Amino acid sequence: MNIQTCLSPALFNLYPHQGKTVVIIDILRATSAICSAFEHGINKIIPVMTIEEAEAMQAKGYLAGGERDGVKLPQFDYGNSPYDFMTENTVGKDLVLTTTNGTKACKMAEGAANVVIGSFINMAAVAKYVSGLDNDVILFCSGWKDKFNIEDTLFAGALAEALMLQYRATTDCDSTQAAKYLYNEANSNIIQFIEKSSHRIRLRKLELERDINYCFMLNQSQTIPVLVNGEIIKLQNN
Amino acid sequence: MNIQTCLSPALFNLYPHQGKTVVIIDILRATSAICSAFEHGINKIIPVMTIEEAEAMQAKGYLAGGERDGVKLPQFDYGNSPYDFMTENTVGKDLVLTTTNGTKACKMAEGAANVVIGSFINMAAVAKYVSGLDNDVILFCSGWKDKFNIEDTLFAGALAEALMLQYRATTDCDSTQAAKYLYNEANSNIIQFIEKSSHRIRLRKLELERDINYCFMLNQSQTIPVLVNGEIIKLQNN
Numbered sequence: 001m002n003i004q005t006c007l008s009p010a011l012f013n014l015y016p017h018q019g020k021t022v023v024i025i026d027i028l029r030a031t032s033a034i035c036s037a038f039e040h041g042i043n044k045i046i047p048v049m050t051i052e053e054a055e056a057m058q059a060k061g062y063l064a065g066g067e068r069d070g071v072k073l074p075q076f077d078y079g080n081s082p083y084d085f086m087t088e089n090t091v092g093k094d095l096v097l098t099t100t101n102g103t104k105a106c107k108m109a110e111g112a113a114n115v116v117i118g119s120f121i122n123m124a125a126v127a128k129y130v131s132g133l134d135n136d137v138i139l140f141c142s143g144w145k146d147k148f149n150i151e152d153t154l155f156a157g158a159l160a161e162a163l164m165l166q167y168r169a170t171t172d173c174d175s176t177q178a179a180k181y182l183y184n185e186a187n188s189n190i191i192q193f194i195e196k197s198s199h200r201i202r203l204r205k206l207e208l209e210r211d212i213n214y215c216f217m218l219n220q221s222q223t224i225p226v227l228v229n230g231e232i233i234k235l236q237n238n
Numbered sequence: 239m240n241i242q243t244c245l246s247p248a249l250f251n252l253y254p255h256q257g258k259t260v261v262i263i264d265i266l267r268a269t270s271a272i273c274s275a276f277e278h279g280i281n282k283i284i285p286v287m288t289i290e291e292a293e294a295m296q297a298k299g300y301l302a303g304g305e306r307d308g309v310k311l312p313q314f315d316y317g318n319s320p321y322d323f324m325t326e327n328t329v330g331k332d333l334v335l336t337t338t339n340g341t342k343a344c345k346m347a348e349g350a351a352n353v354v355i356g357s358f359i360n361m362a363a364v365a366k367y368v369s370g371l372d373n374d375v376i377l378f379c380s381g382w383k384d385k386f387n388i389e390d391t392l393f394a395g396a397l398a399e400a401l402m403l404q405y406r407a408t409t410d411c412d413s414t415q416a417a418k419y420l421y422n423e424a425n426s427n428i429i430q431f432i433e434k435s436s437h438r439i440r441l442r443k444l445e446l447e448r449d450i451n452y453c454f455m456l457n458q459s460q461t462i463p464v465l466v467n468g469e470i471i472k473l474q475n476n
Binding site: 175 | 383391410413419436
């Protein structure tokens with residue numbers, strides 16, 4: 001099981017994903033919010049690229065979540081705060097979701113053997129599941145508008161470390177090595193490490209400190225969201 | 239003076255370069271070899287994208303250097319080993335050069351206010367020169383076939399650190415922060431740090447240990463190669 005890390009959607013075409021497991025990573029906040037939503041009982045999430053697609057499905061009766069540049073779009077029911085989905089209103093419901101970076105990565109990963117939603121919240125469960133699939137793995141960082149970001153890279157490093165230490169995965173990929181080094185440097189206090197990161201500053205301006213703290217809490221959930229036929233569902237029997 | 243770090247040519251369009259200083263980075267080995275060539279008396283280097291362009295200029299009388307995948311092309315006089323240019327045969331001569339990654343980055347950076355060739359060999363001189371220009375800076379890692387590589391990122395981190403500590407530069411860029419962290423982690427023994435890197439393994443297979451050691455030697459040269467009108471020349475009066 002070989003691991004590669006793709007640091008930006010703009011580089012994803014360099015990593016052929018057919019036959020592989022792709023882990024989608026958008027720590028602040030799409031994949032953390034998706035994990036929160038399934039942990040709190042949502043039935044299904046449809047990721048879409050555009051606001052228009054989300055509006056059209058909302059008109060058909062779906063709950064709708066939408067965010068651009070960290071801000072909830074006013075016409076939708078939810079943004080992409082993990083706290084938005086800690087409510088009984090979403091239990092058993094279907095949600096359409098469009099975000100700045102994460103839902104785009106979901107669409108790009110279609111065609112992989114398996115597509116898994118990863119976050120610090122469900123990291124140990126994801127590591128165990130991915131290792132059982134025994135395919136090569138692409139850790140796909142959603143980044144920020146195609147640029148590298150530090151929080152997705154830290155998670156890639158953390159997951160790579162877990163897969164290599166606990167499950168004998170290997171890597172010959174410089175970005176995976178770099179992500180691991182960064183994670184090991186940051187590990188003792190990740191929140192402090194990302195203090196200067198561009199997206200943390202952006203969210204702090206929006207007063208989302210609570211979200212940031214949640215998104216870096218490790219292994220709060222055993223739930224594994226997977227993308228199947230364009231829809232994110234909860235993996236059963238894990 | 240704000241610093242941004244572009245980790246791959248495939249991301250360079252995200253960093254508008256008009257009015258800025260671009261530092262071209264291809265540590266193993268193009269920018270290290272270019273610095274070596276000027277340190278040892280070459281007059282001018284014309285970077286070209288294709289083998290055909292280099293062959294055409296060679297036919298017109300230029301010396302020619304060419305490499306693909308780390309291997310010297312047989313029809314050319316030189317590869318891109320820094321040691322290739324430590325010879326009296328190149329003193330005062332003009333060279334056309336095509337390499338896997340570095341010469342492509344040179345072409346892409348055309349249009350910037352200033353384009354500077356950076357390597358560990360001439361790092362302190364580059365830091366001083368760039369700080370004097372007082373424009374915003376893009377540290378442009380050539381990478382490996384559009385993928386992230388560790389050695390270019392380490393140099394970006396080293397130069398960013400020097401510009402920020404000694405010349406009061408700032409950054410709001412996650413890739414610059416990450417590069418700095420990696421450099422500070424690697425600083426005490428860079429060769430050991432890159433032991434597992436993909437390009438080091440590639441070059442080791444080609445028995446280029448001597449080149450690797452040279453390319454990480456700090457501040458061996460005060461020479462600053464700059465790209466002007468498509469030609470790399472030695473900056474005068476620095």
